[in-house]
Amino acid sequence: MLRVTVIGGGITGLSAAYALSSQARERGIPLSCTVVEQDSRWGGKVRTLQADGLVLECGPDALLRRKPWATDLCQRLGIADKLVPTKKNGSFVCWNGRLLSLPEGLSFLVPTRLSPFFKSPLFSLRGKMRLLGDYVLSPSPPEEDESLGAFVRRRMGDEALERLAEPLLSGIYAGDVDRLSLMATFPQLRAMEKEHGGLLKAALAQKKRAAQTAPPGPGTGGSPFVSLDGGLGTLIDALVAALHDQELLLGVGVR
Numbered sequence: 235m236l237r238v239t240v241i242g243g244g245i246t247g248l249s250a251a252y253a254l255s256s257q258a259r260e261r262g263i264p265l266s267c268t269v270v271e272q273d274s275r276w277g278g279k280v281r282t283l284q285a286d287g288l289v290l291e292c293g294p295d296a297l298l299r300r301k302p303w304a305t306d307l308c309q310r311l312g313i314a315d316k317l318v319p320t321k322k323n324g325s326f327v328c329w330n331g332r333l334l335s336l337p338e339g340l341s342f343l344v345p346t347r348l349s350p351f352f353k354s355p356l357f358s359l360r361g362k363m364r365l366l367g368d369y370v371l372s373p374s375p376p377e378e379d380e381s382l383g384a385f386v387r388r389r390m391g392d393e394a395l396e397r398l399a400e401p402l403l404s405g406i407y408a409g410d411v412d413r414l415s416l417m418a419t420f421p422q423l424r425a426m427e428k429e430h431g432g433l434l435k436a437a438l439a440q441k442k443r444a445a446q447t448a449p450p451g452p453g454t455g456g457s458p459f460v461s462l463d464g465g466l467g468t469l470i471d472a473l474v475a476a477l478h479d480q481e482l483l484l485g486v487g488v489r
Contacts (some may be wrong), residue, residue, distance in 0.1 A: 244278020245347030248473040272487035282467030296459035344437040363391030383412035
């Protein structure tokens with residue numbers, strides 16, 4: 235009998251226990267897995283509340299489509315039918331006491347439609363022109379890695395960093411963008427700069443290529459994010475249910 239203890243019942247701990255349990259079952263290895271969590275609930279940072287018919291996420295609120303590991307996990311757990319796309323262009327930034335929506339046509343950090351971008355009150359005219367300056371700015375990446383903040387500031391300016399990159403990217407990593415490594419977080423941004431000479435050129439090239447290879451229609455386009463019907467807590471519930479034959483202990487701390 236292989237005995238394993240997993241410390242922590244958040245998404246990482248539960249996923250690790252599920253992977254161990256599944257692989258042991260497939261290989262015919264007897265396994266006794268104990269998951270201990272000092273809190274009174276499973277899920278860690280993932281916490282979904284239901285109130286007045288609304289689904290409220292207290293932590294992460296979506297899964298990124300281009301990173302398939304979470305959606306693959308949903309498939310293995312049998313809850314892939316509960317995956318739902320998030321509302322396109324549903325992100326807002328609070329600036330100067332106002333809740334402002336991100337302009338339509340934004341591809342990650344880069345505007346691909348000029349009209350909504352210029353009409354957006356999120357940026358000043360000077361900030362808009364500086365961001366668009368990325369199109370003519372020659373690529374000059376440093377030889378070594380740089381911070382995510384330094385990259386965005388260099389390519390698109392201070393306003394793009396403060397009003398776009400920081401709210402979106404620091405929310406993903408819960409960290410200071412000037413202390414986050416570009417190559418460890420978004421190496422594709424460096425690749426876009428090297429291959430196309432800038433982010434705007436890269437985004438426009440990708441948009442053109444997508445239009446040629448996948449014309450708009452049902453199932454194409456849309457948000458790069460998905461969630462689960464009932465919130466991400468559905469994933470936690472499914473993991474806990476899948477581990478019914480293992481020992482799950484709440485309210486147990488480890489020193």
